[in-house]
Amino acid sequence: MKPFEIFCACPPGLELYLQAEALEAGFKGAEITAGGITFFGLWPNVMRANLTLRGASRVLARFAIFRSFNLSQLEKQTRTLDWAALLHAGTFVRVDVTTRKSKIYHAGAAKERIEKAIRERLGQAEPNEDPIKIMVRIEDNMCTFSVDSSGAPLHQRGHKEAVGKAPMRETLAALFLRASGYQGSEPVLDPMCGSGTFPLEAAEIAAGLHPGRSRNFAFERLATFMPERWTDLRSSVPKPIETPHFYGSDRNAGAITNATSNANRAGIEHLCTFTHASISDLMRPDGPPGLVILNPPYGARIGEKKQLFALYGALGTTLKTRFRGWRVAIITTDTSLARTCGLPFSDTSAPIPHGGLKVRLHQTKALH
Incomplete structure (x- = not known):
């Protein structure tokens, strides 16, 4: 052929x-x-x-x-x-x-x-x-x-069952991680982790796990399907890149329960730590600096935007005082909300479709 x-x-x-x-x-x-x-x-x-x-x-x-x-x-x-x-x-x-x-x-x-x-x-x-x-x-x-050839959309990895409001799709999270310079060898922290998408995706990349390992695909029902070749492909496990640790925190205790359950189902619970904490209580993990990446509320989806300026301001203060040496990446619909953080953003992406809205990725270099 x-x-x-x-x-x-x-x-x-x-x-x-x-x-x-x-x-x-x-x-x-x-x-x-x-x-x-x-x-x-x-x-x-x-x-x-x-x-x-x-x-x-x-x-x-x-x-x-x-x-x-x-x-x-x-x-x-x-x-x-x-x-x-x-x-x-x-x-x-x-x-x-x-x-x-x-x-x-x-x-x-x-x-x-x-x-x-x-x-x-x-x-x-x-x-x-x-x-x-x-x-x-x-x-x-x-x-x-x-x-x-896919069937169900590929963000449905097959091992993430517990999700909260306005979840970030795994496929989009993977692309935002790459756009933020993540290559699998540094710790990643999401201080508003929800169901844990960013830490989980980062941990799977570092562990060398295939994203589609836990699901079925439409091509398995086609006349072109090669069962033996498929078995060989699924059994070929790539070598892990590194073994950094990955962190998520959230002020919602239910979100932490969901994220922990998702890590267990994905088989990466040993690489992830999820903590119930507010932004003001967020502490820098031990070890080398890495990437802080988050998809905070926008106002248009979960709450009134006016109430979010204080949240973004507190986020910026915490990161500037406790996360020196770390890079920061924030996904939001509103540039004015991002600016409220007071962080030195050096790169802002073009608008990206996400959940019927347009978001931008705002990035900093390592914080001083």
């Missing part, structure tokens, strides 16, 4: 960091595109991308591309594709179509024609709640067919 294009999605504005991760992981030729990265490979590359890439939110395998100018032509060309090589007979498929600058302008009609052609090739399927998703993009009359 010839190599095909593989697309790994991530939030717009963070493609550079996903590209860096993919290149480090050996996905040669990874290039940035809008909302993700692309590279060419075969089905083992698709499986490995799902298993190992922490920043990817979804992996699509682009298996067909052709030009089409009307619905009848689209249906005929869809029917000629080798569906049996991709899908088992009777597979329940959901087709999603987007169309732009094309003579085929009605996405709903295109969806009906494509689904009809697939049914004629594979037979009628019993509907279920977990279909194989075929994504079709029609742009400038060029039709690109992709299969979603």
